[in-house]
Amino acid sequence: MTIPQAAPPLRVARFRADIDRAIASVLGGDSYILGQAVAAFEAAFAAGAGLDHGVGVASGTDALALALRALGIGPGDEVIAPALTFAGTAQAILQSGAQARLVDVDPVTRCIDPARVAEAVGPRTAAILPVHLFGHPADMPALMDIAERHGLAVIEDCAQSHGAHLDGRPLGSFGQAAAYSFYPTKNLGCIGDGGAILTRDAALADRLRALRHYGFSGSERVSAGPGFNSRLDEIQAAILLALLPHLGAGNAERRAIAARYRECLSRTGLALPPDTPGSVYHQFAVTHPERDRLMRRLAEAGIGTAVHYTPGLHRHPAFREAAAFPLPVTDTLAATLLSLPIQPEVAAEAPMRVAEALRDFRP
Numbered sequence: 498m499t500i501p502q503a504a505p506p507l508r509v510a511r512f513r514a515d516i517d518r519a520i521a522s523v524l525g526g527d528s529y530i531l532g533q534a535v536a537a538f539e540a541a542f543a544a545g546a547g548l549d550h551g552v553g554v555a556s557g558t559d560a561l562a563l564a565l566r567a568l569g570i571g572p573g574d575e576v577i578a579p580a581l582t583f584a585g586t587a588q589a590i591l592q593s594g595a596q597a598r599l600v601d602v603d604p605v606t607r608c609i610d611p612a613r614v615a616e617a618v619g620p621r622t623a624a625i626l627p628v629h630l631f632g633h634p635a636d637m638p639a640l641m642d643i644a645e646r647h648g649l650a651v652i653e654d655c656a657q658s659h660g661a662h663l664d665g666r667p668l669g670s671f672g673q674a675a676a677y678s679f680y681p682t683k684n685l686g687c688i689g690d691g692g693a694i695l696t697r698d699a700a701l702a703d704r705l706r707a708l709r710h711y712g713f714s715g716s717e718r719v720s721a722g723p724g725f726n727s728r729l730d731e732i733q734a735a736i737l738l739a740l741l742p743h744l745g746a747g748n749a750e751r752r753a754i755a756a757r758y759r760e761c762l763s764r765t766g767l768a769l770p771p772d773t774p775g776s777v778y779h780q781f782a783v784t785h786p787e788r789d790r791l792m793r794r795l796a797e798a799g800i801g802t803a804v805h806y807t808p809g810l811h812r813h814p815a816f817r818e819a820a821a822f823p824l825p826v827t828d829t830l831a832a833t834l835l836s837l838p839i840q841p842e843v844a845a846e847a848p849m850r851v852a853e854a855l856r857d858f859r860p
Contacts (some may be wrong), residue, residue: 499504500838500847502801505681508841509688512740519739523732530726531710534735539693545660546667546675548695550702553729554709557678560692561589563727564674565624567704568650569692570595574623578654579609580809580820580827582628583713585678586654587810587819595623599811601826605771607782607834608635610826615643617718617821624650629658629668630685631805631836632751632779633771637663637671644672655695659685660748662775664700669695674705679737682840684751684777685744687733702773750780750841754848758837761852764858767791768833780805784833791858792835798854801838802848807831 509516523534539551554560570576571594578586580599590597600613609627625644627635637653644651651672655661659677660666669675677719679691694705707714712724755778759769768784770776782805785791792802811820837851838844 498799499799500850501843502518502803502836503682503839503840504843505686508686508840511842512743514737518734519735520732523735524525529731531539531732533548534731534738535729538729538730538734538738538741541738542677542693543695545741547840548670549676549697550674550695550699552694552705552709554692554694555727555729555732556686556690557676557680557692558585558589558592559709559727560676560678560694561586561652561654561726562592562653563705563708563725564592564676564694565593566723567593567674567701567708568652570623570625570650573621575619575621576624576626577609577614577617577821578623578626578812579628579630580824581607582630582654583656583806584626584810584811584813584815585656586626588814590626591815596621597696597810597816599816599819599824600620601824602630602830603636604826604830606633606635606773607631607770607830608633609654611639611642611643612638613822614640618643618647618649622647622649624652626652626654628654628656629661631650631770631782632658632777633731633773634658634661634663634668634771634775637668641671656680656683657779659683660675660744661777663773668775670697675699679733684748684779685737685740687736689730689733689827691729691733691737693729706822747841748777751839752776754778754839754841754844755781758801761848764857765852765855767855778839779834782836783807783836784830785835788833788835791855793853795851798822798850800850800854805836807834831846
């Protein structure tokens with residue numbers, strides 16, 4: 498039997514009754530845009546991260562771009578971000594009008610390296626945009642220290658870290674704002690695109706609500722400034738609200754599968770992801786010097802895998818001029834990382850199956 502790398506429809510099937518009720522509640526209501534479900538989800542999701550305000554938007558990329566704009570970051574500014582991440586992170590910087598300044602990542606955490614951030618700070622630097630890659634926390638205390646010393650904003654990219662913690666503190670609660678994606682494969686995913694920004698700053702939340710809705714302020718349909726059409730759909734918010742109570746249990750299942758992987762793969766020659774207590778394992782990404790041959794071997798054994806991410810962003814034509822320095826760690830990881838199945842609905846037998854497939858696999 499084939500094990501897919503990820504299968505969002507199986508999660509939908511698992512919680513279908515809750516999802517059906519959520520959809521029916523919207524269909525039976527009188528508002529399909531920015532209604533009660535959006536407001537209820539924004540409040541519940543923000544509370545779960547220990548923050549006061551949530552603003553639902555159309556995607557995780559929009560969440561980052563709007564957060565940057567709401568913080569006054571735009572043309573003439575630079576935003577420091579990791580080169581090893583999904584392209585949407587850097588695209589959001591471009592959409593804000595600012596320039597991305599890409600730096601290398603830590604070889605263990607795979608997240609942005611604070612030492613490289615400190616080297617990259619310059620006169621045009623306005624913000625740091627750390628990504629909690631694969632659900633593992635970036636070194637936020639070190640990054641916040643750099644930001645405070647230089648007067649920089651910090652926007653956390655939490656697209657892969659729903660419910661994650663660092664030393665008991667929720668990710669997303671360190672910077673001025675945190676951006677989330679609810680793409681279907683995320684730990685908390687809807688049935689389509691969706692995103693949100695969380696913050697403790699009431700004034701920032703008000704600016705974000707205006708930006709997502711044509712620049713309207715309050716109930717008047719008058720544009721007070723620049724604005725966009727970037728709203729979380731009511732039906733997607735209702736689905737997310739139904740799935741939110743299951744997020745903690747789902748993250749616990751992912752941690753248990755990750756622990757099983759560590760037991761089964763300890764002697765296979767694979768380099769495993771960091772064993773961080775607060776991680777939520779959006780991906781279980783291993784490294785191997787012959788990644789492509791490894792991927793073929795697992796495919797032959799009926800095990801789906803995925804590559805996250807190659808090439809590094811500094812190798813994309815859109816961001817080729819954005820690299821602050823040579824990025825050897827990013828280049829190495831981009832050539833060797835391979836994501837194994839970790840979604841609870843598909844991965845219960847994956848650790849043993851992967852170990853069996855690799856029994857005779859040699860570099």
